[in-house]
Amino acid sequence: MIHKPKKVFVDGPISPQFIADSIAKHQSKTTIGAHNIFLGQIRADEKAGGTVTGIEYTAYTDMAEQAFHDIREAAFARFKLTCMHIYHSLGLVPTGEISLFVFVSSPHRRATFEALEFIVEEIKAKVPIFGKELVGQAGDYTWKENK
Amino acid sequence: MLVNVLYFGMLAEATGLPLESWEVPPAASVRKLREQILDKYPALRDRKFKIAVNQQMVDETLLLPPLAEVALLPPFAGG
Numbered sequence: 001m002i003h004k005p006k007k008v009f010v011d012g013p014i015s016p017q018f019i020a021d022s023i024a025k026h027q028s029k030t031t032i033g034a035h036n037i038f039l040g041q042i043r044a045d046e047k048a049g050g051t052v053t054g055i056e057y058t059a060y061t062d063m064a065e066q067a068f069h070d071i072r073e074a075a076f077a078r079f080k081l082t083c084m085h086i087y088h089s090l091g092l093v094p095t096g097e098i099s100l101f102v103f104v105s106s107p108h109r110r111a112t113f114e115a116l117e118f119i120v121e122e123i124k125a126k127v128p129i130f131g132k133e134l135v136g137q138a139g140d141y142t143w144k145e146n147k
Numbered sequence: 148m149l150v151n152v153l154y155f156g157m158l159a160e161a162t163g164l165p166l167e168s169w170e171v172p173p174a175a176s177v178r179k180l181r182e183q184i185l186d187k188y189p190a191l192r193d194r195k196f197k198i199a200v201n202q203q204m205v206d207e208t209l210l211l212p213p214l215a216e217v218a219l220l221p222p223f224a225g226g
Contacts, residue, residue: 040226057225060155060218063202064225088225100226124226128199130156131224143157144224 008068009061009090013097014039022085022103032082032105036112038120040100042093050136054094055144060128067127071119079115081106086119088129148173148213150180156221161190171211178207180217196221 010018019039026032045052068086075084082105089099100123104115124146131144150169154162171180177198185192198205199218211217 055224058156059225060153060199060202060220063199063218066202120226124223127223127225128155128218128220129223129225130221132156143221145222146224146226 006069006072006085008065008086008088009059010087011089012091013089013093013099014087014101016098018087019098019101019103022101026083026105029082029105031107033107034109034112035103035105036109036116037104038100038102038116039098040120041098042095044095045133047133047135047142049138049140049142052095052133052135053137054092054097054134055099056092056132056134056141057088057090057099058130058132059090064127064129068123071122071126074122075104075115075119078118079104079106079111080108081111081115084115084119086123088123088127092134148175148211150211150213150215150217152180152184153216153218155218156224158191158194158196158219158221161194162188169217174210176207177205177209177211177217180211181207184219191219194221 042055085103087101093099102119104112106112132141133144134141152169153166159165197220200215
């Protein structure tokens with residue numbers, strides 16, 4: 001099955017209300033028996049120059065959107081999913097707020113656990129997104145690198 | 148021939164610009180272009196980066212097609 005490319009990037013943090021609304025939209029899809037959600041949140045890591053106050057995200061947008069699409073297709077091919085939504089922030093996301101929202105749904109739970117881990121790990125490894133961690137109050141920063 | 152080079156994140160910071168046209172010999176390899184870029188921007192020598200050509204990750208033996216979109220990509224930080 002070919003799925004249309006979907007819009008992934010949102011400006012700034014992903015709000016809890018947006019996440020709640022996404023859940024509510026699935027109440028009419030009654031073949032679903034299990035949802036699973038991953039939320040990436042910005043940590044207040046301690047760095048040499050102070051505490052992280054947020055991350056400013058940029059991306060190679062065209063390539064990133066294609067990479068997200070490829071990850072979606074791979075996940076639909078590998079796992080029995082009813083639907084899947086991925087949202088990632090661009091721009092500034094302050095500490096404590098959400099920068100990544102992955103939402104998978106299936107008739108049964110097992111597929112959602114496995115798919116969710118696969119999708120998040122693939123995003124971390126393959127999508128050209130870059131993060132500047134803002135440190136302290138003096139305008140210092142470091143560049144984040146996924147491990 | 149001309150290729151278009153995009154710099155991202157800490158690399159754009161080191162070059163001071165987000166994109167640049169480069170003149171390279173016909174059928175130059177990615178390695179050749181990389182050497183030219185490092186000669187102009189020595190600060191990139193101690194930065195980690197990968198290279199994509201026309202939005203595909205490539206190894207350095209690839210021969211550049213004319214008007215290729217070449218992107219220098221620092222470590223990914225999504226999530």
